[in-house]
Amino acid sequence: MTEEKILLDHGSGGKVSHSMFSDIILPLFENPELSKQDDGATLDIDGAKLAFSTDSYVVDPIFFPGGNIGDLAVNGTINDISMCGAIPKFISVGLIIEEGLSIKDLKSILETMATAAKKAGVKIVTGDTKVVPRGKADKIFINTSGIGVIPDNVEVSGHNAKPGDKIIVSGTIADHGITVLSSREGLKFDSDIKTDSAPLNHMVQSIVQSDCDVHVLRDPTRGGLGTTLNEIAVQSQVGIKIDEQSLPIRGAVQGTCELLGFDPLYIANEGKLIAFVKPEDAQKALEIIQQDEFGKDAVIIGEVIDETPGKVFLQTAIGGSRIVDMLTGEQLPRIC
Amino acid sequence: MTEEKILLDHGSGGKVSHSMFSDIILPLFENPELSKQDDGATLDIDGAKLAFSTDSYVVDPIFFPGGNIGDLAVNGTINDISMCGAIPKFISVGLIIEEGLSIKDLKSILETMATAAKKAGVKIVTGDTKVVPRGKADKIFINTSGIGVIPDNVEVSGHNAKPGDKIIVSGTIADHGITVLSSREGLKFDSDIKTDSAPLNHMVQSIVQSDCDVHVLRDPTRGGLGTTLNEIAVQSQVGIKIDEQSLPIRGAVQGTCELLGFDPLYIANEGKLIAFVKPEDAQKALEIIQQDEFGKDAVIIGEVIDETPGKVFLQTAIGGSRIVDMLTGEQLPRIC
Numbered sequence: 001m002t003e004e005k006i007l008l009d010h011g012s013g014g015k016v017s018h019s020m021f022s023d024i025i026l027p028l029f030e031n032p033e034l035s036k037q038d039d040g041a042t043l044d045i046d047g048a049k050l051a052f053s054t055d056s057y058v059v060d061p062i063f064f065p066g067g068n069i070g071d072l073a074v075n076g077t078i079n080d081i082s083m084c085g086a087i088p089k090f091i092s093v094g095l096i097i098e099e100g101l102s103i104k105d106l107k108s109i110l111e112t113m114a115t116a117a118k119k120a121g122v123k124i125v126t127g128d129t130k131v132v133p134r135g136k137a138d139k140i141f142i143n144t145s146g147i148g149v150i151p152d153n154v155e156v157s158g159h160n161a162k163p164g165d166k167i168i169v170s171g172t173i174a175d176h177g178i179t180v181l182s183s184r185e186g187l188k189f190d191s192d193i194k195t196d197s198a199p200l201n202h203m204v205q206s207i208v209q210s211d212c213d214v215h216v217l218r219d220p221t222r223g224g225l226g227t228t229l230n231e232i233a234v235q236s237q238v239g240i241k242i243d244e245q246s247l248p249i250r251g252a253v254q255g256t257c258e259l260l261g262f263d264p265l266y267i268a269n270e271g272k273l274i275a276f277v278k279p280e281d282a283q284k285a286l287e288i289i290q291q292d293e294f295g296k297d298a299v300i301i302g303e304v305i306d307e308t309p310g311k312v313f314l315q316t317a318i319g320g321s322r323i324v325d326m327l328t329g330e331q332l333p334r335i336c
Numbered sequence: 337m338t339e340e341k342i343l344l345d346h347g348s349g350g351k352v353s354h355s356m357f358s359d360i361i362l363p364l365f366e367n368p369e370l371s372k373q374d375d376g377a378t379l380d381i382d383g384a385k386l387a388f389s390t391d392s393y394v395v396d397p398i399f400f401p402g403g404n405i406g407d408l409a410v411n412g413t414i415n416d417i418s419m420c421g422a423i424p425k426f427i428s429v430g431l432i433i434e435e436g437l438s439i440k441d442l443k444s445i446l447e448t449m450a451t452a453a454k455k456a457g458v459k460i461v462t463g464d465t466k467v468v469p470r471g472k473a474d475k476i477f478i479n480t481s482g483i484g485v486i487p488d489n490v491e492v493s494g495h496n497a498k499p500g501d502k503i504i505v506s507g508t509i510a511d512h513g514i515t516v517l518s519s520r521e522g523l524k525f526d527s528d529i530k531t532d533s534a535p536l537n538h539m540v541q542s543i544v545q546s547d548c549d550v551h552v553l554r555d556p557t558r559g560g561l562g563t564t565l566n567e568i569a570v571q572s573q574v575g576i577k578i579d580e581q582s583l584p585i586r587g588a589v590q591g592t593c594e595l596l597g598f599d600p601l602y603i604a605n606e607g608k609l610i611a612f613v614k615p616e617d618a619q620k621a622l623e624i625i626q627q628d629e630f631g632k633d634a635v636i637i638g639e640v641i642d643e644t645p646g647k648v649f650l651q652t653a654i655g656g657s658r659i660v661d662m663l664t665g666e667q668l669p670r671i672c
Contacts, residue, residue, distance in 0.1 A: 011467030
């Protein structure tokens with residue numbers, strides 16, 4: 001018997017990642033906060049309701065059109081906190097740097113982190129720097145963790161989807177993943193696409209502080225929209241039906257996907273959210289999202305159905321219907 | 337002009353690390369929480385007083401006598417939170433795994449993390465796993481971030497040292513660094529030393545909840561006792577005098593240091609703290625520390641003096657006195 005090893009798939013955010021979490025991690029650390037499996041944990045500390053989240057960034061290359069690993073890391077944790085309905089307040093930064101990184105590059109990265117934090121109104125309050133010898137890491141890895149405050153009466157969770165809920169996506173999908181892929185050595189090709197990396201905290205507060213009944217918020221990062229919808233279908237034990245023709249995809253992104261054989265449903269986004277909203281409130285919630293600077297292209301893409309719990313269906317452009325599974329395998333390593 | 341690059345020194349925790357923090361990081365992110373430069377940030381959230389800290393672990397090898405990268409990472413963040421006077425409550429875990437790590441090793445690491453968290457009474461509530469291709473990291477890197485609650489009336493900080501304060505160290509120094517070094521390929525030699533990695537949260541609460549007047553708590557990790565004392569001398573603008581003969585060092589550790597030319601004052605500890613206590617309360621605080629399971633070897637090693645602000649002096653065994661500077665250069669890369 002050969003020894004079992006960690007594969008790239010274990011970090012895909014898709015099926016193998018989920019199995020590892022369920023089979024290895026959850027049984028060891030079981031507690032109510034972790035078991036919820038939302039983008040962050042919701043905590044009750046001395047009466048304050050907080051959200052707490054962590055993410056490590058290992059994107060390759062570290063600079064790409066529209067951003068770099070630094071603002072990606074700041075926006076990513078801001079968004080994970082936001083998807084708990086929380087207002088992100090404080091962020092920590094852990095740098096693991098490969099010996100030999102140019103100080104100029106480090107400064108550029110840190111500058112964009114400072115700018116991203118400022119734009120979102122969060123403070124970077126604590127940090128740590130480790131340096132490993134050349135060849136023992138790849139340029140720079142960044143961990144960001146964050147704390148947010150959950151306003152009274154806000155309760156969103158992947159467990160709260162209800163049959164009838166309309167599903168809104170806040171803009172075009174697959175921009176980030178295709179941008180990073182297009183920037184890799186040997187794959188460079190002309191295109192005007194850029195990462196969608198953006199802070200969604202203000203958009204989220206506009207929705208949750210409105211009188212719209214929002215049940216679920218989630219940002220479809222690693223694993224893409226297809227995987228995230230599957231997670232919610234399982235967490236809430238509902239079926240989900242989305243309409244292929246309604247999916248907002250930029251022409252250049254769609255073209256690249258076709259050229260390289262990728263399904264945009266599984267490509268990472270870094271500045272988009274999906275919101276599950278009570279049907280009566282869906283149109284209003286959509287308009288609120290569209291008013292946000294990062295939500296102009298928001299559309300309703302589907303709804304929650306009462307049948308087939310745990311399954312996601314896509315109504316295709318030609319009138320058929322197919323199951324959308326979680327990502328299997330690893331399409332694009334080191335996309336975030 | 338050659339381009340400036342990141343060197344191992346930048347991650348030493350010593351002089352070059354401090355310059356990078358002061359020259360590059362602090363000006364970009366300046367805010368009152370970060371500027372304090374304690375082991376964690378102290379935050380006021382909705383009336384709750386919290387401590388927040390982060391650390392990445394890149395230790396090599398990942399298994400060593402007495403522990404592994406997993407419990408090191410959990411205890412490390414527990415201790416950073418504790419040094420703010422806080423009771424650590426919640427921890428996040430960010431794994432960066434090199435493709436090819438054996439699942440058996442990963443399980444061992446995660447199991448010791450769960451055990452360490454349980455022992456300290458903290459919950460691991462949120463996490464993230466990334467996998468990078470073989471050769472792009474070294475086995476596994478772990479980030480832990482943590483949140484703790486600061487009890488009312490507790491206020492400790494590196495800024496609070498006062499002339500006259502007695503300085504207590506909670507046990508033998510340099511155990512962790514010398515253990516890891518001794519475990520490296522090519523350097524293995526027989527010895528019964530093991531890491532001192534341990535959670536100090538209960539010890540800290542026993543001291544701060546007593547009626548002893550504790551001004552500073554700090555765990556002398558990277559850079560060792562010598563560097564940590566320098567940090568406090570600078571933060572509080574006081575002088576510090578320590579007595580060489582009082583320093584608790586195991587024979588095997590002292591012997592290895594002499595053999596390899598290391599100064600134990602600059603070798604990392606992972607389960608020790610130093611406490612600066614009002615002189616009248618010092619004996620009582622010492623006894624409280626000695627009653628803790630990780631404080632049996634605690635001793636008073638020196639005091640704060642009214643002269644030479646920012647400087648640390650060592651009274652040598654032969655009656656002389658020498659300046660103890662911060663660590664310059666990097667003695668032992670990847671020690672934590």
